[in-house]
Amino acid sequence: MVTRVATFNVENLFDRARILAADTWEVHRDDLEAYAELTRVLQQDTYSAVDKERIVELLVRLGLGASDEAPLMRLRQNRGRLVRRRTGGEIVVEADGRGDWIGWLELRRQSPTELALRHTARVVADLAPDVLGVVEAEDRVALGHFSHDLVRPAAGWEFEHVMLIDGNDERGIDVGLMTREGYPIGRVTSHVDDRTPEGQRIFSRDCPELEVGLPGGGRLVVMVNHLKSKGYGSQASSNRARARQATRVREIYEARLAAGEELVVILGDLNDTPDSEPLAPLLGNGGPRDVSTHPAFDDGGWPGTYTTGRAGNKIDYVLCSPAVFDAVRAGGMHRRGVWTASGRWPMYETLTRPVDAASDHHAVWVDLDL
Known part of the structure; x- marks a missing residue:
């Protein structure tokens, strides 16, 4: 049975800090x-x-x-x-x-435009994921309303399970998981309080581990992430924070494999490129494999996952354990809700101005034969 897993940075659904609403x-x-x-x-x-x-x-x-x-x-x-x-x-x-x-x-x-919300829901409806990692969501209640009030009218279905734990970001940008019928969310482990030996909190948001039951039996362990951005603070301090987070994510991942879990996915916005030094502790030396490197993955000629789609803007990921990578059957990016003035990809016919875009991030999806 094919299971579709996706990640989408929705940049808050109903309520976003004004300071985050600028183009850059x-x-x-x-x-x-x-x-x-x-x-x-x-x-x-x-x-x-x-x-x-x-x-x-x-x-x-x-x-x-x-x-x-x-x-x-x-x-x-x-x-x-x-x-x-x-x-x-x-x-x-x-x-x-x-x-x-x-x-x-x-x-x-401030609130996004109504059309932006509908475009966000349309992206999710078009993707039709069984398991969706959501980045920059306000809270669990907002995700529930989004599923019932916007996705359901657009898709004819809604997510059966919604989970989000408030993280460490005071601006109200958290990570969550939404799953459809047949994919129950079981045990959830939060890492909001993980600290370095010096007592420094590691995660800017959280790195929750969520166990998702599969229709055919077994389970998929999903880790949703939003690593430290390059948005403020010095580049050096941001890089150090991302490297600490990447290192800890890798430790959690390796612990899951050592405990006998074979189906593990790490997804979300890692805020850096695959060849970056801060992500090396996670991606290097036999780490989880980036689904975009799979032969069945089609990026449409634009490897980036943010704004223009150029390679330097590849910051959203679906990372797979070996067993998950072997189960990949198809993958790609959904871009129609992202504004482009270049014509690099077709947009929704109702998307005629940047303010009505679903997000600046492209959704990444993968089909898995689990």
Whole structure:
């Protein structure tokens, strides 16, 4: 029996941080870096004089100098006060540490267009996957509504099982799994708390292991991933984070094989190319095999999985254990919901402007004879 497995970065379905909605990371790179730094400073038990000066600088940089509201984010001061703004524009940090106030820095959100949502559902309906890894989903409830309210009218069926565990990303971009009837999700193992020996949290989101029952018996172990992006922070620090994550994913994968699991798939957005140094710990030295290297895989002449489809934009993957790779019968990418001005691939007839695209990512699929 053929089982179709796919991965799709949906870039949030109903609710997306405004700061993530630009065409490229560079548009809001400075804002993202300031947000990340300020969030770290605010979590400290004690604010030194230098910390307080930096808090003020970062608030102003983020447009929060005169008010708790800015176009991209807001400062929540629920109890106690972090800052007080005096007449004349002076900002005074009143809290001496995290215990003096309750609140947080919150990213403001916006909804995609209705047509973008329908195009996203149409991609999934056209793919008709039995097992779908979803990247950048808000939460399990949103995935359930997407399946019932949008996929079902477009496809005539909906996913029977939906699973998502909140990860470590404060922007609300998580990874999840959706499966159709006959593919029940069994045991789920989260790795949100995995840490390095030095105590550093490893995963930006999570690396959940989900056991999926197969109609003919047996099970497929699916690991859904969204590794550290290149979007903000220095390239060196981002590369180190991705390398740590890739190393840990490989360890989990090898542990599954050692425990006797033969059917293991790693899928999702790895945010780097196959020849990159950060992904070498996962892909090198006998690691899981990239389905796009299989003779039965057809990329249509464009190996990339993001925006233009060029090779340098290959960042989404379906990686297979040896037994899964041997079971590949066909594979490819679904691009019709991705905007292109070049005519490199046909788009949906209703996709006439970039804002209505289903995603900037191309869905990757594979048919397995399991």
